Amino acid sequence: MAADQVFIPPPSLSAKFEGSFAYLTVRDRLPTILTKVIDTIHRNKNNFLEKHGQVGVDAEKRAISFLSKLRNELQTDKPILPLTDSADDTEVWNRYMQRQQDLMEDRQPVSWFKSPWLYVECYMYRKIQEALWLSPPIGDFDAFKEVKTKSFFESQQAIISLCTYLREILANTDTSKKESVFEQFLRFLQVSLWGNRCDLSISAGQENSQKTSPMDSLSDLRCFILVDDSEKVWSMLTSVQASGGTDKRGFRLDIILDNAGFELISDLVLADFMVSVGLAKEVRFHGKSIPWFVSDVTKQDFDWTLSQTAASNHNHTSFCGAQWKRHVKDGTWTYHDHRFWTLPHEFCDMPEDAADLYSTLQGSDLILFKGDLNYRRLTGDRTWEHTVPFERALRGFLPAPLCSIRTLKANVQVGLEPGQAEKLTSQDAEWMTSGRYAVIQFCSQNKEQQQGS
Ligand SMILES: O=P(O)(O)OC[C@H]1O[C@](O)(CO)[C@@H](O)[C@@H]1O
Numbered sequence: 001m002a003a004d005q006v007f008i009p010p011p012s013l014s015a016k017f018e019g020s021f022a023y024l025t026v027r028d029r030l031p032t033i034l035t036k037v038i039d040t041i042h043r044n045k046n047n048f049l050e051k052h053g054q055v056g057v058d059a060e061k062r063a064i065s066f067l068s069k070l071r072n073e074l075q076t077d078k079p080i081l082p083l084t085d086s087a088d089d090t091e092v093w094n095r096y097m098q099r100q101q102d103l104m105e106d107r108q109p110v111s112w113f114k115s116p117w118l119y120v121e122c123y124m125y126r127k128i129q130e131a132l133w134l135s136p137p138i139g140d141f142d143a144f145k146e147v148k149t150k151s152f153f154e155s156q157q158a159i160i161s162l163c164t165y166l167r168e169i170l171a172n173t174d175t176s177k178k179e180s181v182f183e184q185f186l187r188f189l190q191v192s193l194w195g196n197r198c199d200l201s202i203s204a205g206q207e208n209s210q211k212t213s214p215m216d217s218l219s220d221l222r223c224f225i226l227v228d229d230s231e232k233v234w235s236m237l238t239s240v241q242a243s244g245g246t247d248k249r250g251f252r253l254d255i256i257l258d259n260a261g262f263e264l265i266s267d268l269v270l271a272d273f274m275v276s277v278g279l280a281k282e283v284r285f286h287g288k289s290i291p292w293f294v295s296d297v298t299k300q301d302f303d304w305t306l307s308q309t310a311a312s313n314h315n316h317t318s319f320c321g322a323q324w325k326r327h328v329k330d331g332t333w334t335y336h337d338h339r340f341w342t343l344p345h346e347f348c349d350m351p352e353d354a355a356d357l358y359s360t361l362q363g364s365d366l367i368l369f370k371g372d373l374n375y376r377r378l379t380g381d382r383t384w385e386h387t388v389p390f391e392r393a394l395r396g397f398l399p400a401p402l403c404s405i406r407t408l409k410a411n412v413q414v415g416l417e418p419g420q421a422e423k424l425t426s427q428d429a430e431w432m433t434s435g436r437y438a439v440i441q442f443c444s445q446n447k448e449q450q451q452g453s
């Protein structure tokens with residue numbers, strides 16, 4: 001890490017770059033999301049009344065006035081204010097604000113359009129939670145639950161065809177033939193990759209579900225995968241597996257989840273495939289402890305998805321749901337949340353700011369990071385040159401071999417070949433933000449470890 005001590009990373013993406021994607025997000029998309037949250041809370045007024053009586057209605061008013069003020073502060077680029085609730089991460093957020101303040105040029109206050117995009121975007125979701133927590137008894141209301149549920153139901157056909165495909169593959173694949181297992185692994189990994197197109201933050205909560213059969217389009221989509229390290233993932237998988245996993249208890253996969261709805265189903269199917277063919281012994285799912293970036297998975301979404309799938313009237317689908325519940329019951333699958341997943345820090349801060357999580361992840365054989373926001377945090381959401389190696393952009397963050405799979409929805413992308421970005425720009429000016437392109441990027445050792453070994 002000696003080099004990193006003097007290394008100054010490139011600047012963070014920020015709305016201060018007028019016209020940039022970050023600028024447009026803060027100017028247009030975030031206020032739209034806030035307006036929808038306000039509207040959702042208002043539409044639930046009668047439910048609050050029924051459940052809590054007049055205090056429920058008072059709480060609804062309070063949360064709405066809090067959020068309207070927040071929207072106004074955002075739109076007029078007011079300073080970011082400290083959090084005032086008393087959750088167990090409040091202090092951490094307020095200290096991080098000070099850290100951002102120390103980085104500001106000319107002592108300007110940290111504000112929506114002048115501070116790093118990653119920070120202010122995360123802050124908005126945390127402030128939504130604060131508005132609810134400060135409005136008891138509606139503190140546990142998930143303002144995004146409706147859209148998450150809707151997107152799940154709109155993806156029913158795709159879910160059914162994916163579950164059917166899984167059942168057929170598991171019935172017909174000869175698991176002693178490595179080649180066929182590899183071929184199917186690639187397919188399930190790619191479905192999970194493209195499942196990431198279905199997030200509801202990029203669409204500001206507008207419908208964005210999977211309508212077509214996911215297996216049919218995989219070969220047409222191959223050319224949109226800009227970096228594909230899946231063979232490297234496979235060779236690591238098989239070599240660790242041959243040795244029985246790093247701790248000899250068998251291969252442990254950790255999935256850092258992203259969105260609920262079709263994407264979560266695609267992750268569960270991948271995990272089920274890996275466990276069923278013996279590629280993994282244990283899968284740990286990591287989700288969010290508060291509603292996050294509209295569609296991210298919370299424990300409630302995770303449990304709800306398993307129950308809904310098990311209750312399907314389509315038999316392959318309900319079989320999958322029942323099987324997933326068994327995996328949870330016997331401990332093969334576990335769900336975990338940690339407050340770090342809903343903090344604004346870059347992942348290279350994890351060893352210092354969430355040492356317990358970092359050390360838990362060190363016990364993994366492979367960590368699969370799903371989605372765009374995780375990629376932004378892995379790379380620090382900075383203006384890296386596109387040819388900078390992925391491992392360099394991680395800045396030492398490597399608790400265990402890791403693979404990031406994301407569709408591109410923010411203008412940070414590293415690890416490309418020289419000339420690749422220029423070519424893409426000339427073909428499609430929005431290649432980094434449209435969600436049409438994707439990457440599968442793997443890192444197993446940083447240079448220091450390589451030199452030491
Ligand atoms: O669900 P994902 O893949 O993390 O994508 C969410 C993305 O949408 C955005 O909110 C768009 O602003 C990005 O900030 C974020 O990266």
Ligand SMILES: [Mn+2]
Binds near residue numbers: 199201259293373
């Ligand atoms: Mn998401």
